[in-house]
Structure formats: C-alpha cells, structure tokens
Amino acid sequence: MTSFICPHCKAFSTFSVVWLDNSRQAGPTSSTRHGASRCNNPSCSKVIGGYVHQSSGEVNDWWPRHVGGKEFPDVPEHIASTADEAHQSLSIGAHRGAIALARAVVEATAKDHGITKGMLDKKIDEMAKQGVISDAMKDAAHEIRFAGNEVAHADLAEEPITKEDAEEVLALMDAILTRVYQEPAQVARVRQRREERRGGE
Known part of the structure; x- marks a missing residue:
C-alpha cells in the first residue's frame, strides 16, 4: 500500500490497487504494470492511474499529478x-x-x-x-x-x-x-x- 498526497482531495492518504493489467509489462521495471488505485480517504475515494508494482502493490508513478480547481466563494x-x-x-x-x-x-x-x-x-x-x-x-x-x-x-x-x-x-x-x-x-x-x-x- 502506498501513501502520498491525493491529487483530488489534497489529503495525505493511502491508496489501494483496484485494477492491475497483468497482460503486459509497462513502466520502469519488468515487474511494473499499468494499474488503477483508489484513495482511501472516505471523503474522496477517487481513482488514479499509474504504474503499480505487480507483487507489492506499490504505486511507482501516478497520474494526474495535480488536479487544480478554483474557488468561487460568493457564487451560489x-x-x-x-x-x-x-x-x-x-x-x-x-x-x-x-x-x-x-x-x-x-x-x-x-x-x-x-x-x-x-x-x-x-x-x-x-x-x-x-x-x-x-x-x-x-x-x-x-x-x-x-x-x-x-x-x-x-x-x-x-x-x-x-x-x-x-x-x-x-x-x-x-x-x-x-x-x-x-x-x-x-x-x-x-x-x-x-x-x-x-x-x-
């Protein structure tokens, strides 16, 4: 399980792998695959893509790196x-x-x-x-x-x-x-x- 700042909720969170492409190699090593991981912050639970270590589930790289919104405090x-x-x-x-x-x-x-x-x-x-x-x-x-x-x-x-x-x-x-x-x-x-x-x- 990997921990880093979630690009969606901006909280430091752990991530759990929810999908792993075992059909082919991808990423920096032979044991890395394309995967998807879910933020374990209950108020977020959004999914990111990335390179996931096949056995450990560690996220080696992920995207999006940044999700930038904008606040409009006086707008309905x-x-x-x-x-x-x-x-x-x-x-x-x-x-x-x-x-x-x-x-x-x-x-x-x-x-x-x-x-x-x-x-x-x-x-x-x-x-x-x-x-x-x-x-x-x-x-x-x-x-x-x-x-x-x-x-x-x-x-x-x-x-x-x-x-x-x-x-x-x-x-x-x-x-x-x-x-x-x-x-x-x-x-x-x-x-x-x-x-x-x-x-x-």
Whole structure:
C-alpha cells in the first residue's frame, strides 16, 4: 500500500490497487504494470492511474499529478461547484469537458436570475436586457455558448480543442462570475464595514 498526497482531495492518504493489467509489462521495471488505485480517504475515494508494482502493490508513478480547481466563494454553490469542476477538467487536460461545463455555468447563471425560457442564446440576451450582464459580458457569454456548441456537435477529429482554447473560454467564464456575483458581494462587504465604522463614531 502506498501513501502520498491525493491529487483530488489534497489529503495525505493511502491508496489501494483496484485494477492491475497483468497482460503486459509497462513502466520502469519488468515487474511494473499499468494499474488503477483508489484513495482511501472516505471523503474522496477517487481513482488514479499509474504504474503499480505487480507483487507489492506499490504505486511507482501516478497520474494526474495535480488536479487544480478554483474557488468561487460568493457564487451560489451549485454554480461554483460546476465552475470549479471546469477548472479541474482543464488541469487534467480534459479540454472539451472544461468547455462544456463553462457553457453549463452560463446557463445556470441565467436560471439563477429567473431567466428560464428559450434556448441559451435567448437567455444570454435576456440577461443583458435585464442588466444582469453588460453588453461586453453578453459577447463573452455568447462565445462560451459557441465553444460549447462546437464541443457538442463538431467533428472532433477535424476541429481539435486545444489547451489555449479551453483556457480562454474559462477566463471568460471567470469574468462573468466575477461581474455577476463576486464584485457585487465585495462592494457590499466594503460598504457594510464603512457603515459599521461610521456607526461607531
């Protein structure tokens, strides 16, 4: 059994082998095989791939090495968790998944503001009409929508999605969440502290 920091939950944990490919050699030695191991942290239990020693079950190397998410403390939990998952997908090279989740974040943001009718393009236009997002943010939201549509419908063999594509789409998603949720919450906190100081005069 091997112990190291889990790339998913970030806890120092032991790992148990749940699958081992005994059909062929892989890795640095003749006794190493491709395998999958599960994190024994009960709040995680996620699986990683790696090179596993055939007899000892020791994990010699593993992937992903790092799963990086992002926190959105002022965003509703169901939207924040989806945005975080988009960043986790990006960190492990799941570029199409990251873009699809960014599109879902835009739609969830519209629904969170009571805009539920029509396709996503109509929801985005309505968010701008109601002042939820600016015209610049409307353009950003449409670009996320276009990218999400490409992922869902394009011939992926002919139109590959690059890391740069996904990074730019997620940067637009982050900007929308900042404008819609995080900046207003920050302003409210600053105002509250100012009013509390004045009240103490």
